[in-house]
Amino acid sequence: MVLSNEQSKLFYDLWIPLLDYINQKYKLVKELYGMTSPKGLPIESVMKITTKLWEDVSVIDEYLNLHLDKMKKEQVTIMKGWKKVVHGKFVVERHLKSGSVLVSCDKEEVYIVCGIYSSWREMLDGFPMPQIVQTSLIPFDNVIIHDGIVQPDGICLGKNMADEARQIYLNAKEKDSLIKVILS
Incomplete structure (x- = not known):
């Protein structure tokens, strides 16, 4: 299962500006300043930015405080949910219609995870x-997705x-x- 086109667009409309903010705040990858789309972004550079994000998720609140007047309540709720990130190694055990089964390698927890634009079957x-x-799982619109990495x-x-x-x-x-x- 993947997000609808509308959901995928909403995710990236929220995600890319957040990554751009973090990138510029911490001066991580200068050539990516002002990024507006996920297309063509080098995975290694994005990993550097997401690693910084997940080191201290309070930066999400900082970002929201700066942009609150331009955002809908639903968007703020979605982004606040990302602070509940689950990192780790997972066994992708099988693919279901409702998403793919990811079994945590650290705990006996089993997640049903959707793809964003591509299904897990396609990605793998x-x-x-x-x-x-290895990935980071985040909530999005009543499902679980990955953070793009x-x-x-x-x-x-x-x-x-x-x-x-x-x-x-x-x-x-x-x-x-x-x-x-x-x-x-």
């Missing part, structure tokens, strides 16, 4: 499944690890504890 095409990825390990999991991830997913499904929205 060519990589062996199940696949370990998905780093696949590209390593084929052994049978034991793949079976363990599958069992964690099945247990969470049975207990109805699949995380579809990040609340805390």
Whole structure:
């Protein structure tokens, strides 16, 4: 599953100016000052900016305070939700109609995560499944998405690890504890 075109546009309309603000505030990647679109952005440069963002999410409040008069309440709520980010390594265990199943490598937590413009199946095409990825999960409009940075390990999991991830997913499904929205 992916966001609708309208949702994807809203995400990037909020996300790119925030990244631009952080980039300029901390003077990270001078050649990206004034970025307005996700198209053609070098992933390494964006990673540098998102890393700075996730080091101290209070910068989101700072950004919102500067732009509050130009934003709708819904937009502010969405951006405040990003402070609930979940970082880590995850096993992409399977793809469902409602999103892809990401099993945390650190905790027995299972997330149902949507793509932004591309589905997880499309993003990981060519990589062996199940696949370990490193990413940051954020809430968006009653679903979970990633922050635009998905780093696949590209390593084929052994049978034991793949079976363990599958069992964690099945247990969470049975207990109805699949995380579809990040609340805390």
